[in-house]
Amino acid sequence: MAQCYYCNSSLPASGDVVTCFGCNNKFHFGCSLKESTYRRMSEDERKKWRCFHVCKNSKGATGIASPGAQPHLCKI
Secondary structure: OOEOOOOOOEOOOOOOOEEOOOOOOEEOHHHHEOHHHHHHOOHHHHHHOOOHHHHOOOOOOOOOOOOOEOHHHOOO
16 A cells, blocks of 8 residues: 555555655655645646655746645644
């Protein structure tokens, strides 16, 4: 089973996770960005999203690095 890159806990089998465009790591919503922020993003923005943990210094195609990143929110 896949694990969250940030907290190392199992990711949900439903596939309801955030995947970083830059490093391809997978995260729980609370370990990467707010779920509400993710839900407001367009499909194109979601595909270009970059994580705070590995890719924070690399600017994405949108010119922003990880909008709404709040790694302390994980409740797993």
